[in-house]
Amino acid sequence: MAQYMLLLHQVPHYNMDLPREKMLEMTKRYMTWADSLRQKGKLVGGEKLAAGGGRHIKVKDGKPVASDGPYAEAKDVIGGYFVIEAKDAAEAEAIAKDCPHLALSPTNWAEIRPIEDMSQVRAAAS
Amino acid sequence: MAQYMLLLHRDRNRVPNLSGEEMKEVIRRYTAWGDALRQKGKLISSEKLAPGRGWTVRLQDGQPLVIDGPYAETKDVIGGYYLIEAENDAEAQAIAKDSPHLWSTNWVEVRPVDRMVVAEARRQSTTA
Numbered sequence: 001m002a003q004y005m006l007l008l009h010q011v012p013h014y015n016m017d018l019p020r021e022k023m024l025e026m027t028k029r030y031m032t033w034a035d036s037l038r039q040k041g042k043l044v045g046g047e048k049l050a051a052g053g054g055r056h057i058k059v060k061d062g063k064p065v066a067s068d069g070p071y072a073e074a075k076d077v078i079g080g081y082f083v084i085e086a087k088d089a090a091e092a093e094a095i096a097k098d099c100p101h102l103a104l105s106p107t108n109w110a111e112i113r114p115i116e117d118m119s120q121v122r123a124a125a126s
Numbered sequence: 127m128a129q130y131m132l133l134l135h136r137d138r139n140r141v142p143n144l145s146g147e148e149m150k151e152v153i154r155r156y157t158a159w160g161d162a163l164r165q166k167g168k169l170i171s172s173e174k175l176a177p178g179r180g181w182t183v184r185l186q187d188g189q190p191l192v193i194d195g196p197y198a199e200t201k202d203v204i205g206g207y208y209l210i211e212a213e214n215d216a217e218a219q220a221i222a223k224d225s226p227h228l229w230s231t232n233w234v235e236v237r238p239v240d241r242m243v244v245a246e247a248r249r250q251s252t253t254a
Contacts, residue, residue, distance in 0.1 A: 005175060007204065027247035045171060045209075049131055050240040053215065057222045057234040064223035069235065078133065078204075078237070083173065089181075096183045097190035109184035113204070114176040118157075121174060125153035 003044060003115040004092040006082045006099065011107045012074055016051050029100040030080075037084065042095065046082035083115070129170065129239035130218040132208040134227045139201050142230055155226040156206075163210065168221065174206040205232075209239070 015023065027048070037043040054077075056069025082099070086092035089112075096110045144152065156174075163169035182193045208225075212218035215238070222234045 003173070005173065005207075023243060024247045024250060027243050028251060031244065031247055031251065047129070047131065047209070048240045048244055050238040053238045055215070055219055055222075055236040057219065057225075057228065057236060059228045059232075064228050066219050066223065066236075081131075081207075083171075093181060093183065093192055096181075097192070099183075102183065102185045102190060106185065109182055111180055111182050113180040116174045116176050118174065121153060122157055125150040125157065 001085050001087055002092075004084050004086055004089075005113045005115055006084060006096050007078050007111040007113065008080045008082075008099075008101045009076050009109045009111060010079045010101075010105065012077045013051055014105055014107065015079075026100075026104055029104070033098070033100050034082065037082075037095065042085050044083040044085060046080065048080040049078060051079070089114070127211045127213065128218075129241065130210050130212055130221075131235075131237045131239055132210060132218075132222050132225065132227075133204050133235040133237065134206045134208075134225075134232065135202055135235060136205050136230070136232045137201055138203045140231055152226075152229075159224075159226045160208065163208070163221070168211050170209040170211060172206065172208040175204060177203075177205065 015026065018026075030048070034043055034046055054069060055066045057064050057066050059065070079101075084092065084095055086095060092112055092114075096112050099110055101108050101110055160169055160172050180195065182195070183190050184193075185191070205227075210218065210221055212221060215236075218236050218238075222236045225234055227234055
């Protein structure tokens with residue numbers, strides 16, 4: 001088994017002005033999907049990220065500086081993620097294709113990224 | 127305590143020219159930093175994403191379309207993440223500022239995790 005991260009991309013604030021009920025309805029679709037993955041032993045973790053409050057840390061003149069970041073002009077933000085288990089890339093793809101994120105807005109998309117096995121990364125660096 | 131996600135961004139066009147030994151040193155810095163956070167009870171999870179590998183999925187005419195490569199639209203890629211616990215925004219930012227990821231043109235995106243909506247949806251579902 002391998003692990004994959006699904007990064008859920010969206011247009012910033014596309015869901016900010018939705019009524020609370022609609023927001024909860026959407027959240028339940030993700031939740032139901034995640035619960036069924038978990039029951040199959042395919043879900044490792046996942047979180048919804050808050051639409052606001054993001055900060056951007058960058059080194060400037062040798063010092064880390066926090067700013068509101070590029071969010072004002074950003075065309076794409078990450079709204080949340082799932083970490084899944086899949087036996088190969090094909091299975092990870094099939095799981096991603098089924099994620100409710102895609103159907104909730106035509107501008108939503110998912111990025112599938114293989115996770116590196118940290119025990120191997122650590123062994124290689126030691 | 128609140129949770130925050132630190133997304134580790136880098137410019138995919140700037141591949142650092144490091145020797146094998148230097149690369150190992152960089153990895154050791156990340157793992158040592160993560161280990162220290164974990165010992166303080168501040169690290170929930172973290173992963174390194176495989177560089178240069180990934181796919182994007184979106185719906186086109188109602189059908190999921192998979193494109194090879196995560197980088198079609200941007201020169202910015204995410205190399206990994208830390209999911210942390212912090213008292214508040216200020217502590218999350220202080221932790222991010224101390225991150226070994228801040229070298230070269232790398233940057234860290236600090237995002238509060240939204241557990242409220244999920245918890246409320248969960249409550250409604252179980253009482254429904």
